[in-house]
Structures are given as C-alpha cells and as structure tokens.
Amino acid sequence: MTMTFNPSRMVHDLARHSRRPTTRPGPQVISLAVGDPDFPTPEHISQALTDALAAGATHYAPQQGDPELRAALADQVSDTSGRRYEPAQVLVTHGSTAALASTILATVDPGQRVILPEPTYSLYSDLVWMAGGEVDFVRHLDDLHLDLDAIARAAPGARMVVVCNPCNPTGAVYTEDELEDLAEIAEEHDLLVIVDEAYDHLVFDGVPFVSALEIEALAGRLVYVQTFSKTHAMCGWRIGYLAAGPEVVQAASRVHQTFNGPVNSAVQRAALVALVEPGDWPDRMRREYQARRDIVARMVASAPGVELEEPQGTFYAFLRYEADIPAAEVRRQALERGVAVRAGSEFGPGGEGFVRVSFSTSRELLVEGMERLVGLLGEDA
Ligand SMILES: Cc1ncc(COP(=O)(O)O)c(C=O)c1O
Numbered sequence: 001m002t003m004t005f006n007p008s009r010m011v012h013d014l015a016r017h018s019r020r021p022t023t024r025p026g027p028q029v030i031s032l033a034v035g036d037p038d039f040p041t042p043e044h045i046s047q048a049l050t051d052a053l054a055a056g057a058t059h060y061a062p063q064q065g066d067p068e069l070r071a072a073l074a075d076q077v078s079d080t081s082g083r084r085y086e087p088a089q090v091l092v093t094h095g096s097t098a099a100l101a102s103t104i105l106a107t108v109d110p111g112q113r114v115i116l117p118e119p120t121y122s123l124y125s126d127l128v129w130m131a132g133g134e135v136d137f138v139r140h141l142d143d144l145h146l147d148l149d150a151i152a153r154a155a156p157g158a159r160m161v162v163v164c165n166p167c168n169p170t171g172a173v174y175t176e177d178e179l180e181d182l183a184e185i186a187e188e189h190d191l192l193v194i195v196d197e198a199y200d201h202l203v204f205d206g207v208p209f210v211s212a213l214e215i216e217a218l219a220g221r222l223v224y225v226q227t228f229s230k231t232h233a234m235c236g237w238r239i240g241y242l243a244a245g246p247e248v249v250q251a252a253s254r255v256h257q258t259f260n261g262p263v264n265s266a267v268q269r270a271a272l273v274a275l276v277e278p279g280d281w282p283d284r285m286r287r288e289y290q291a292r293r294d295i296v297a298r299m300v301a302s303a304p305g306v307e308l309e310e311p312q313g314t315f316y317a318f319l320r321y322e323a324d325i326p327a328a329e330v331r332r333q334a335l336e337r338g339v340a341v342r343a344g345s346e347f348g349p350g351g352e353g354f355v356r357v358s359f360s361t362s363r364e365l366l367v368e369g370m371e372r373l374v375g376l377l378g379e380d381a
C-alpha cells in the first residue's frame with residue numbers, strides 16, 4: 001500500500017506565504033537571477049582547505065565553531081565596533097542563512113511580530129513564518145531608504161526588526177543617521193535588531209559604509225550577521241557567523257546545534273585564512289562589480305519604460321518598470337526570452353513593479369541579458 005504523505009503544517013504555511021523560487025534557472029537561459037559571484041574562490045583559500053584536510057581536519061568541530069576562527073572573528077568584530085567582543089559571543093554557522101535561521105528561531109515565539117523594512121532579502125520573512133511569527137512589512141521611502149517614521153509606528157509591541165545593509169535587492173546603503181535613528185526606536189521599544197551585512201565589501205563610488213557594529217546605541221540589542229559567501233566568493237562553502245550578546249548567542253547556538261551540528265572543520269580552517277589573508281581579491285571583485293553596475297545603469301538610462309535608483313552597493317540593480325503587469329509575470333515573460341531575473345514582489349509588497357537584476361555574471365552575458373530584458377520592458381511600456 002502506498003503511504004499518504006502530508007507535509008507538516010509548517011511546510012504548508014511556508015509554501016503558502018513564500019515567494020522564494022524553489023528551482024534555479026537552467027543552462028539554456030542567461031541568468032541574471034542568482035546571488036552567487038561568478039568569480040572562483042581565491043586560490044589560496046582553496047589551498048588552505050586542501051592543507052586542512054591533509055592535516056587531519058576531518059573530525060567534528062566544536063559546536064560553536066573552530067576556536068581560532070572564533071577568536072579571529074571576535075577580534076575583527078571588536079575592531080569594527082570599538083568594543084570588546086569575546087569569542088563566546090561568536091557563533092560560526094552553516095552560511096549566514098543558518099545564522100539568520102538560528103537567531104529567528106531562537107528569539108521569535110509564535111504570534112510575535114517582526115518588522116521587515118522592505119523590499120528586503122526574502123529569506124527573512126520565510127524564517128519568521130517558519131517560527132510562527134507575524135511579518136510586519138514596512139515599505140521603504142521612494143528613494144529606497146528606511147522609512148523611520150513608519151518603523152517607529154510599527155515598533156510598539158514588536159519583537160525585532162531585521163535590516164539588510166547594503167540592501168539586497170535595492171542596493172541602498174543606509175547612512176549613519178538612519179542607523180542612529182533606528183537604534184533610538186529600538187531602544188524606546190526594546191526591540192532586538194538583526195543587521196545582515198553580507199555585502200559590506202561591495203559598496204561603490206567611495207560611499208561610506210557604516211556597520212551597525214559602529215552604532216554604540218545598538219550595542220546591547222544587535223545581532224550582527226555576516227558571511228564569507230560574497231566577499232570571498234565562497235557561496236558553495238556554506239560558512240557564515242553571527243556576533244551578539246552572550247544570551248542571544250547561547251540560544252541561537254542551541255538551535256544551530258540541533259538543526260545543523262558543527263560546521264565542516266576544514267572549511268572553518270580555510271575561512272580563517274580568508275579572514276586573516278584576504279589579499280586584494282575582495283577589492284578587485286568590487287571594482288569589477290562597479291563596472292558592471294555602470295553598464296546596467298547606462299543601458300537603463302537609454303531604455304524606455306524602465307528606471308533605476310542607482311545601487312550604491314551589492315551586485316543587484318532593482319529596476320522599476322512602467323508597464324502595468326505584475327512582476328511575477330514580467331519574470332515569466334523574461335524567461336521565455338531567455339533571461340532569468342527575480343520578481344521584485346519576491347522581496348515584499350513594495351517590490352511590485354520592479355525586477356531584480358543580478359550583475360554577478362560576465363559583462364558579455366550581462367549585456368545580452370539586459371538587452372533582452374529592456375527590450376521586453378520597453379515593449380510593454
Ligand atoms: C542579504 C543576504 N543575506 C544572507 C544571504 C545568505 O548567504 P549565505 O547563506 O550563503 O551566507 C544572502 C544570499 O544571497 C543575502 O543576499
């Protein structure tokens with residue numbers, strides 16, 4: 001007899017709410033959809049992995065992370081913040097995905113409300129739903145920066161706010177003043193504040209980047225989330241971390257231990273090398289992304305029916321189009337023309353009328369893909 005299988009209610013709920021794609025575009029299309037650098041991981045990091053395996057890093061690592069890596073991360077976070085973070089305040093995670101998941105599952109109870117300034121990275125809302133929490137989307141201002149008045153209105157009774165800076169998908173880099181104002185609201189309403197700075201090394205034109213770690217007023221309530229994926233082109237390695245107050249780290253660690261167990265030992269040894277010997281790769285990659293950002297901006301400027309608030313960071317351009325069709329439909333039509341993009345509505349209701357283009361692909365493919373996309377958007381305008 002065949003079994004009748006019914007997934008859990010959580011899976012049903014997630015499927016009902018989630019706008020995240022469950023498949024990746026196939027090789028027959030030009031993908032301007034994914035958030036994975038097209039650069040290979042720098043060779044000295046890959047070599048460090050081979051060396052670590054040869055040296056016997058084939059056993060379970062400590063649950064909270066490799067002690068040397070945690071010490072180095074704690075030092076780096078202390079340097080940025082100007083306050084001492086102890087290694088016990090760092091949790092090494094299975095990508096920053098697991099840092100976000102562990103924190104949200106460790107801190108949000110069913111029914112609790114989480115403020116998501118949006119459009120924003122679509123994983124956050126899925127995790128809140130998974131925890132049984134309520135998502136409170138607060139739309140960005142027209143310039144794609146934080147609407148602090150609206151956040152202040154949403155704050156009473158909320159549990160936390162999750163901010164992506166630089167912002168995937170918009171490319172906005174929040175100013176020090178914005179972060180200070182956010183800290184004030186969080187203080188007044190006793191909110192936890194997760195700040196995900198996955199793209200902190202991908203900021204263009206000399207725009208100053210201020211880490212949430214530098215905002216003294218956030219100190220007691222900040223969960224700082226970071227990853228090796230983007231800065232070091234290590235998406236497939238699956239390693240990230242969080243730094244926070246000891247109680248939050250302990251709670252998140254308990255979830256991470258239960259869900260993931262310790263992160264791959266040899267990968268942690270290689271991540272230590274990435275951290276202490278970054279070389280000039282992060283800078284070289286940033287320069288290339290900036291050149292590609294300029295290509296996208298130029299192509300949009302001369303195209304009818306589409307406009308762009310130029311991204312100050314990340315490797316995404318969030319294109320606003322004039323045509324009166326849902327973003328999910330634009331995505332579908334673009335796919336028919338052989339170019340994969342992401343619907344702006346994936347990133348929150350404020351993303352309707354936008355598509356997200358990723359420029360983590362070669363210039364040649366980027367130009368070809370953009371030609372197909374702006375052709376489509378111009379036609380429907
Ligand atoms: C803003 C942001 N945070 C976190 C992640 C997850 O990265 P990872 O799990 O590879 O560290 C991504 C990936 O695209 C991202 O864009």
